[in-house]
Amino acid sequence: MTGSNAEYESYALLSQEEREPFGFEDEGNPSGAKHARVSRSSANGHRAWLPWVLALLLVVAATDAVTLLYISRIMDTVYADLSTDELEFANPYHGLDALYRSGTIESSKIDPIQNIPRVVAQVFPGRPKELAPVGEHDLFNKAFGTLSPHEKHLQVSPDVHTIAQFRALDFGMEECSLVIQLPGNGDHIESKEPFLFHPLSVFEVFRPDAPKPLDVRKLSYSTRPPRKEKIATVTPRAGEETPITRFPCAWGTLHTFEVACGSTSDCLVDIWSSQNTTYGIYMYQHQTV
Secondary structure, eight states, rough: OOOOHHHHHHHHOHHHHGGGGGTOOOOOOOHHHHHHHHHHHHHHHHHHHHHHHHHHHHHHHHHHHHHHHHHHHHHHHOOOOOOOTOOOOOOOOTTTTHHHHHTOOOOOOOOOOOOOOOOEEEEOTTTSBBOOOOOOOEEEEEETEEOOSSEEEEEEEETBBEEEEEEEOOTTOEEEEEEEEEOOOOOOOSSSSSOOEOOOOOEEEEEOOOOOOOOOEEEEEEETTTTTEEEEEOOOOOOOOEEEEEEEETOEEEEEEEEEEOOOOOEEEEEEOOOOOOOEEEEEEEEOO
């Protein structure tokens, strides 16, 4: 056996992987061996690029995450739905107080001004987490969209309390009286809702601790302002205006009241006011200058 034959026989006993360092091709299938080497070279090239591809993906993902966080911060700050409750109520009567105190002018006689509550809402002791109804009489018009009638609802029963909030606005009309007015038998009621009333009803009226405007969208029996004091017990009469209390009301101040059944009364009142008829709970502002 020649040296070359012996070398070849030794090489033939090697596996394909063991043959490669010697630089020989498989004589039985030289093209297959060459193709295998090219495939492995290509695979090695792909593996060399893989870390760079992963690094690029990580950079893109990190950039997206930072961008989303930045957009979220902008939405929470620049475009946040901030409440106006903390804003100062601007004084449109600047200087009038000093003018009237000077005694150089005499004020005109002004009749009491009727003040309709800015918020009237019902809460339910038996369902403390249920939110107050909103937009019960809203209607949709194709030409104008959603229309909200200027209507207020006074409803009180053992299962329902009514919370009303007013803002005193007029300068020099800074003494207020709170009243309940109910229609009589012959009075016209514009609302489609029936007037319900138990003539022996006794109501208790409380003043909650509510220095800020109420948000009806979040108002329920469990979230209503805590009661500060009980101010009156009243027995309204149909067809009459029943006074509840009288109190100072500087312009711009908020005044909130809660009406509930008396502790021993099976009371009931349910009445809607309209643009042209004022029933339910409201207040008068009386002249003070």
